[in-house]
Amino acid sequence: MNKNTVVVYCTYERSLEGGYLHNLEQYKQEIGENLSLMFDNKTKVALEKLQETYKVPITTYTPEEFAEHNFNRPIDLRHRWGSHQNPNYFYAHFRMLLFYLKNPGYDFYWFFDDDVFFQGSLKELLDGYENYNVDFLSIQGFKKEDYSELPHVSQVNERMLGSHGNWLSLAPGPGDQYKSIEKHLGCFFPVVRFSNRAMAHLVELNKQNYYGYSEGFVPTSLASDGYTVASMLDEWDKYFVPHNSSCTLIHKNIPFTWSWI
DSSP: OOTTEEEEEEEEHHHIIIIIHHHHHHHHHHHGGGEEEEEEOTTOOOHHHHHHHHOSOEEEEOHHHHHHTTOOOOOOTTSTTTSSOOHHHHTHHHHHHHHHHHSTTOSEEEEEETTEEEESOHHHHHHTTTTOOOSEEEEEEEESSOOTTOTTSEEOOTTOTTTTTOGGGGSSOTTOBOSOOSSOEEEEEEEEEEEHHHHHHHHHHHHTTOBOOHHHHHHHHHHHTTOOEEEEEOTTSOBSSOOSSOOEEEETTEEOOGGGO
16 A cells, blocks of 8 residues: 555544444554544543554544634534434544645545444555545445446436435535535445545635535535546445455445445
8 A cells, every 4th residue: 555545544532442442453454554543532632642542643633623624514404414413424524624634645545434344455455446546435426417427436226225316316405505516426435535636625615615414515526626536336336446355344234235325
């Protein structure tokens, strides 16, 4: 893995104490020096102490930092996913942008939620994407129409059991402020990768008061502004980058499939 690529394990300190430490150890063994840890440091523990405990570079974030960068956006409770969401997950890209702002020197930024497990060689799987300079990758993405410039994104269809192909009718939703939906996309956010320039663009969009539920706002905004977007898995649950590691990514104890969406 290129030294200019970082893999960020996103969690909470209480989650590590409550059972995800084993998962972090698996990531450390597989990813090595490319791994960083990120979580909400509500207890205000010194970084030196945290790094001594977990033995991996750590970036934390606080409500004050969210406010400083105008990431503390309101959530409209009428939004389909707004009535029950932690803002750190509803606007997941904001905590990721905080990581970028504190660590601006990487070419690519992978982010994994702490409930994503893997079987096989995760490093080998991720290495396969090093030669693809896509601005935004998600584990699963989908598009409203057959945009030919986005060949590695499947079109929505009724086999998406979670929404029966209606996901994009709910995003943008109440409270979302999109600049454009010229290229209308959605995605699943537990595993994503951004290019450096994509993250810089999202920072600028927020400064212009454009923001929204991450799983719709991010791919739509980037694609509509001419950035490249791809889905790791297609609608048949096949990776567009073949790999030999037999790596399976697991979320909430089951593999990712099209039916999740």
